[in-house]
Amino acid sequence: MENRKPTGKHVRKYDKPEATEARRLKGIKGNKKEIGLLRLNRYIANSGVCSRRDADEHIKNGLISVNGHIVTDMGIKVSYNDDVRFKNKKLSAERKVYILMNKPKDYVTTVEDPHAEHTVLELIGDNCPERVYPVGRLDKATTGVLLLTNDGDLAGKLTHPKYKRRKIYHVFLDRPVAKNDLFKLTEGIELDGIKIVTDAVSYTDTEDKSQIGIELHSGQNRVIRRMFETLGYKVKKLDRVYFAGLTKKNVQRGKWRFLNDKEVSMLKRGIF
Numbered sequence: 001m002e003n004r005k006p007t008g009k010h011v012r013k014y015d016k017p018e019a020t021e022a023r024r025l026k027g028i029k030g031n032k033k034e035i036g037l038l039r040l041n042r043y044i045a046n047s048g049v050c051s052r053r054d055a056d057e058h059i060k061n062g063l064i065s066v067n068g069h070i071v072t073d074m075g076i077k078v079s080y081n082d083d084v085r086f087k088n089k090k091l092s093a094e095r096k097v098y099i100l101m102n103k104p105k106d107y108v109t110t111v112e113d114p115h116a117e118h119t120v121l122e123l124i125g126d127n128c129p130e131r132v133y134p135v136g137r138l139d140k141a142t143t144g145v146l147l148l149t150n151d152g153d154l155a156g157k158l159t160h161p162k163y164k165r166r167k168i169y170h171v172f173l174d175r176p177v178a179k180n181d182l183f184k185l186t187e188g189i190e191l192d193g194i195k196i197v198t199d200a201v202s203y204t205d206t207e208d209k210s211q212i213g214i215e216l217h218s219g220q221n222r223v224i225r226r227m228f229e230t231l232g233y234k235v236k237k238l239d240r241v242y243f244a245g246l247t248k249k250n251v252q253r254g255k256w257r258f259l260n261d262k263e264v265s266m267l268k269r270g271i272f
Contacts, residue, residue: 037077038093040064043084044152047091048131051156063087097130098264099148101256102248103240105141109134120146123254135159136243139222144169144240145248148256154267158244159219166199166272168215168242169224174234176209181231185214189227196223215242245272 038046044055044064058064059074065085066078078084084091103109107118111133120134135147135155149155157163188197200215214224225235241247245266251257259267266272 037079040066040071040076040078040084041074042153043078043093044086044091046093046096046150046152047084047086048094048133048150048152049086049091050152052153053156055152058086094130094150096151096264097128097132097149098151098154098259098267099124099128099132099256100246100248100251100259100263101146101148102251102253103138103143103146104254105143108140109137109146120148123256124148136219137221138240139225142238142240143253144238145243145246146240147243147246157270158267163270164217165244166215166242167217167240167244168213170204170239170241171212171214171224171228171235172237172239173210173212173228174236177203177212177233181233182212184231185227189230191220191223191226191230194220196220196227198227 040059041052041055044050044058045052049055050058055064056074059072062070062072063086064071065083065088066076067083080093084093101120101123103120104123107120107123109120111119111121121132124132130150132148132150133155135149135158138144138146147158158165182201182203185198185201188195190196196216196218198214198216200213202213203209204211204213216223220226224238228235246259246263
């Protein structure tokens with residue numbers, strides 16, 4: 001008997017596991033009655049892996065799987081019960097957490113560092129079940145305002161140069177700073193072939209000219225220390241007093257607190 005292909009309503013459009021999964025996801029995407037769903041890139045950003053923009057790239061490049069199948073459709077929605085993986089590592093869309101810390105000296109701003117005696121995450125301990133990480137970095141000897149979160153989307157915005165988040169530091173130097181050197185800082189100091197210009201600089205104490213307040217947007221590593229070293233000064237102490245609208249007011253050194261709704265809204269709207 002001649003083999004004939006089935007016709008009509010009995011024909012299955014998708015006959016491969018990957019296609020079946022794609023159809024299920026497509027159905028979820030179009031079903032408005034489904035609850036507890038969120039876009040795949042948001043799920044990934046919530047997990048703390050990266051920003052939504054980077055999540056889209058990971059999806060497009062076939063690095064994300066949902067329930068065992070590679071997904072390249074950036075528009076799909078998934079539930080908290082779906083098995084979402086990045087490079088085969090399972091992700092978890094945790095609740096968003098935002099922490100303001102007054103970083104002490106001798107703590108590094110990394111999640112894990114086998115060569116460091118202390119990391120800032122030790123200060124939080126088990127008081128926050130969500131996996132948070134520092135936004136940006138402060139070197140081991142620098143103290144002051146530090147934001148930690150598991151909101152990958154917000155972290156991406158706050159660390160990307162184009163958003164120009166304000167950072168203000170209180171700098172203590174080994175000797176009084178000449179007024180002419182303050183002008184040089186505003187005109188720009190070249191580091192690694194890039195001219196770094198401060199947004200504002202001034203003496204913080206009219207009697208003690210070795211204390212300087214400096215505002216800048218650059219995210220280069222150890223940028224303030226290197227700028228003053230170029231001018232012949234040594235930074236004895238460096239304290240960040242302001243970052244993207246946040247200050248360390250009422251937060252003692254080595255302590256931390258959760259941001260309130262107003263502060264979180266300010267950060268997300270870029271009001272800083």
